[in-house]
Amino acid sequence: MSGESNLRYRLNKRLKLASRRSKNSKDENKKFESTLSNDGKGKLKPMSFDRKTKRIYAEHGGTNEEVTSSGNAKAPNRKISFKKGQNQVKDDVKAQTNKKKSPRSIWVSSKIENSTTETKQSYRKLKDAAERARASNRTNAKEVDEMDVGGTGLLKKRSKGKLKDTVDSAWASNRTKTKGIDEFDVGGTGSLKKPSKIKSDKMKRLDQCQEKSPYVSISKSAKKNVRGRRALDDDSEVLDDQPKRKKRVIRIDRHDTSNKRLDDGIVINKSAKEKEKDLEKKNEMSRNAQFRAIQPSPSILTYVEDNLLGRRRLIELRRAGYNIELSAPLDNIPFSTSSERERIEDSAFRNKLTFFAAAKSSSSFPPPELPEIAFAGRSNVGKSSLLNALTRQWGIVRTSDKPGLTQTINFFNLGSKLCLVDLPGYGFAYAKEEVKDAWEELVKEYVSTRVGLKRVCLLIDTKWGMKPRDHELINLMERSQTKYQIVLTKTDMIFPIDVARHAMQIEESLKANKSVVQPLMMVSSKSGAGIRSLRTVLSKIARLM
């Protein structure tokens, strides 16, 4: 729309100028007319709106066939009109060249060029029309346009609608195909070409380029780009002279079992022993699971907590008020003076522990004068250590980390009130089988036949729990109606909860037993946990006597 208004403005300006000239001086008017008609000097003529849309280049004396229009090739109506105009222009140019014979080239507006062939009358008509248009205050622009176009004399005969169409199409083409106009040879080389022709030439060249080198990407369409890239890739692969890597093929021999996993269906003939071991492992696993499922009774849990049983940090013991610098600190009285700390509450255990007899057979047992408390259990369970811890007399009873140190029944007097008996251990020991069997037989004879034996403390390692040999001895004591009490040792080795679980488990397993004395005791000779409680329990035996 802005272009159209611009055109109108120009047209009006021209008309104004023309009218002014006609009014002011006839000479000027004549001059103007001469400029319109005279093209011989090659001056640029005053142009109507068509100047922009259509330019005709005529090479004077040159080939007339090269005279072309720069208009829109797509507008057929306009093309027809131009052809007509071109023919007229050609004729006029020929006439001019015959008259003056000057080979100068000129630029003229096609329609104004046509007007050169018209008479002065037609121009006056044009002027009149312009004046009229001015008089109507330039309001009816359409009318002016039509009159102006009609003024050229060439398009006079056309209907209004057709004229309008041609003008519109010309403008549209001008706006869109500015490139086409630019490609005209304005410099007067005389080689004007049709834009379509130029375009086709250009495309041909581009196609040729593409054919020659596939690397040139022509942005005709995305598909072409993709194709070009593929082509480029293919070519690059070809250009790369690197040898292609062969895929490594691994051939597996069906009968070769070395590469196969064991659980891939290969049957391995296991021996009976291995099968038994596997079963045992499975059973053990299930035993562990069972053990984890044990819920200790509240009384056991409180007992464990009160006596600080199980694996504890030293800071915890310190916070509880125990002197951790002492040996077996938990056997001391918390938050008390140093003299009180050293004190053993039970009078029986304050007495001096003295060894008085060792027996390898039942015939060598000493006469039962004092109530006896025997300490039985598997080798290395901590029998001798517990005796020392109870009396706080370290070194009286020999201990060793090597199982099987105690090989005889050792009798200790604790003052004149109690006799403590250290029994040889059973189960694994660094000793001959016959010797071990003899120890076992001796222990069995002592616990089942000994007169004056008031209680057997059956020590069980908390870490390992009850073993079949332990059950054997229990059964024996049950049969001989010997009172026995279970004492869990080395409680400092495992977590408190596991201590409680073991206690619960053993208590449950011995519920039906008659000779068992409750409660189950838990101690640690190392930390001193539970030692005072055990002392209290055992001192009752001395008091009863």
Ligand SMILES: Nc1nc2c(ncn2[C@@H]2O[C@H](COP(=O)(O)OP(=O)(O)OP(=O)(O)O)[C@@H](O)[C@H]2O)c(=O)[nH]1
């Ligand atoms: N951590 C810890 N170790 C202990 C405890 N009681 C004993 N021991 C150790 O266990 C090992 C064996 O102790 P002993 O008292 O000799 O065991 P035993 O039952 O008399 O052994 P035998 O005489 O061979 O039957 C020694 O190295 C002790 O230091 C305990 O409560 N806690």
Ligand SMILES: [Mg+2]
């Ligand atoms: Mg011992």
